Amino acid sequence: MSVFMDLNLVHSPDQSRLQRLVETAAHLGFSTVAINYVFEPTAKKKQIPSPMPIKDLIPELPIVQGRSRPIRVLNRLTVVMSDSSHFRPTAAEYRGFDLLAVQPTTEKLFHAACMICDVDIICISVTEKLPFFFKRAPVNGAIERGVAFEVSYAAAIRDSTRRRYTIANATALMESCRGKNVILSSAAETPLELRGPYDITNLGVLFGLSDGDSKEAVSSTCRSVVLHAETRKTASGIIYTVQVPEAPPCRAPEDTGEAPAAKRAKPGAVIDS
Amino acid sequence: MVRVKSRYLLCEINVTDRSRLLLLDDRAVAAAVRASVARMHGDYGAALCSIRFSVKYLNAHTGIVFLRFPKKCYRLLWSALPFITCIENRGQKIPCFLNCLHVGGTIRTCQKFLIRYNTQQLHRMLPKCKNEEEKHEIQKAILNCTLTKRNKEAFEDEFGSDKEDDSDDDNDEEEEEEEE
Numbered sequence: 001m002s003v004f005m006d007l008n009l010v011h012s013p014d015q016s017r018l019q020r021l022v023e024t025a026a027h028l029g030f031s032t033v034a035i036n037y038v039f040e041p042t043a044k045k046k047q048i049p050s051p052m053p054i055k056d057l058i059p060e061l062p063i064v065q066g067r068s069r070p071i072r073v074l075n076r077l078t079v080v081m082s083d084s085s086h087f088r089p090t091a092a093e094y095r096g097f098d099l100l101a102v103q104p105t106t107e108k109l110f111h112a113a114c115m116i117c118d119v120d121i122i123c124i125s126v127t128e129k130l131p132f133f134f135k136r137a138p139v140n141g142a143i144e145r146g147v148a149f150e151v152s153y154a155a156a157i158r159d160s161t162r163r164r165y166t167i168a169n170a171t172a173l174m175e176s177c178r179g180k181n182v183i184l185s186s187a188a189e190t191p192l193e194l195r196g197p198y199d200i201t202n203l204g205v206l207f208g209l210s211d212g213d214s215k216e217a218v219s220s221t222c223r224s225v226v227l228h229a230e231t232r233k234t235a236s237g238i239i240y241t242v243q244v245p246e247a248p249p250c251r252a253p254e255d256t257g258e259a260p261a262a263k264r265a266k267p268g269a270v271i272d273s
Numbered sequence: 274m275v276r277v278k279s280r281y282l283l284c285e286i287n288v289t290d291r292s293r294l295l296l297l298d299d300r301a302v303a304a305a306v307r308a309s310v311a312r313m314h315g316d317y318g319a320a321l322c323s324i325r326f327s328v329k330y331l332n333a334h335t336g337i338v339f340l341r342f343p344k345k346c347y348r349l350l351w352s353a354l355p356f357i358t359c360i361e362n363r364g365q366k367i368p369c370f371l372n373c374l375h376v377g378g379t380i381r382t383c384q385k386f387l388i389r390y391n392t393q394q395l396h397r398m399l400p401k402c403k404n405e406e407e408k409h410e411i412q413k414a415i416l417n418c419t420l421t422k423r424n425k426e427a428f429e430d431e432f433g434s435d436k437e438d439d440s441d442d443d444n445d446e447e448e449e450e451e452e453e
Binding site: 156 | 289355393397
């Protein structure tokens with residue numbers, strides 16, 4: 001059995017609803033979920049949302065179905081791009097998020113998002129007819145860089161017209177990317193909009209993915225997206241800087257003993273900043 | 274003799290309010306599945322769904338259903354299941370969704386899987402017990418699961434580490450086990 005992930009749970013200010021969402025996701029067997037903050041620069045609220053620490057949001061993480069580990073929760077920011085100035089790669093606000101996604105609205109911006117922008121996920125619009133074609137060149141460029149395309153299915157569950165748009169846009173995407181680097185996620189607002197991992201795998205067949213690709217779309221591609229996000233934050237995943245809280249010197253040796261050996265070995269050096 | 278092959282889908286009906294599960298019956302579930310297939314795949318899907326589709330088993334306490342589909346087209350019919358958002362029974366709408374747990378070739382494999390799954394659920398429930406009595410009852414129920422006798426080590430491993438997030442009645446699960 002592989003590890004399933006759902007990298008899009010829509011953030012809402014209502015904390016109890018988010019908690020129920022995460023609990024349902026754990027019950028269904030997802031071991032990693034991401035809470036999605038959507039940022040539209042053209043909307044009235046101009047500020048980039050700041051992520052809430054997971055500990056405050058969900059005090060006690062539920063145990064994943066079929067495993068003995070608690071669920072892992074990440075933060076994710078989606079920038080809706082309607083102008084090239086909307087995505088500022090150096091913005092300090094982006095650093096608080098684990099995952100970074102863009103949703104381009106024109107062909108030029110789609111090209112830029114695929115080739116230049118330093119992001120992890122490119123969202124495909126599922127609520128409207130596609131305003132542009134997916135050309136092979138930018139799509140191939142994105143696949144080479146390890147950027148994934150996201151299709152979310154909650155809109156398809158809600159009503160019939162959006163279901164048509166979702167299936168149409170997804171099939172158009174699969175034609176140009178041939179099922180590589182696609183992730184399927186929920187974009188669920190309520191717990192009843194989530195679906196089990198096996199159902200999503202079968203849903204992928206409806207979107208034009210092959211059996212193997214649609215299984216990868218909920219498991220291993222998601223994992224590579226999360227790893228890609230880590231390399232964005234660190235220097236190619238080799239050097240990683242962590243803020244060490246000022247600890248009293250007597251406790252220091254105990255802390256190093258607690259660090260898991262597997263995590264220590266991988267990064268070449270841990271530099272305190 | 275060649276036997277007619279089918280696929281059995283073991284699905285779990287997830288609702289927000291567990292007490293509403295008792296309103297369900299198999300005819301309502303079958304109608305919901307048929308309506309969803311007809312909505313998604315039109316007349317073609319409805320025709321395929323009318324051949325050998327049936328709801329084989331429904332446990333209203335735990336929300337478990339067995340659906341039988343012809344083997345040839347079960348993937349097509351399965352792809353309509355995620356679009357079920359509510360089941361209507363006797364004028365009452367029950368908002369819910371189906372979560373497929375297992376696909377089997379015979380009912381027997383599905384039953385084996387279900388017993389294992391329910392044992393797992395009991396293990397997840399154990400740390401949530403409020404008093405000793407409940408804990409004792411669940412432990413007894415776990416030991417009663419006969420078809421797949423778990424060895425003692427596995428029991429010790431999961432003891433205390435797993436958790437159940439549904440706040441349903443313990444008695445329901447126990448009845449379920451005894452029925453098996």
